[in-house]
Amino acid sequence: MAAFAITSEYTSLNAVDYSTYIKSSVLTCELSTEDSTTMTATWATLVPGVFTGSLAIEFVDDFANGLLDDLQWALFIAAASTAFEVRPTSAAVG
DSSP: OOOOOOSBOEEEETTEEOGGGEEEEEEEEEEEEEEOOOTTOSSOOEEEEEEEEEEEEEEOOOOSTTSHHHHHHHHHHHTOOOOEEEESBOSOOO
16 A cells, blocks of 8 residues: 655635645545344344545634635535535646
């Protein structure tokens, strides 16, 4: 397995690049397993279930008008779905 240190992550919210405000990010992915073992089985049988995931981003906040703090609170108050994009590098997508 190759190791990779993320030093220039790209992050955008509502198509606005906020990469310069990123302090850290953690992506967590999980897959549940469902037990399908019958009463006559001698071994447990597990089948893949549902995928879940979460993304936690830590920002260095900016309270200036129209910047990061304004956007985050507007999105939070709107309680609507928001498009976001996270890439491990700020290089152009090719």
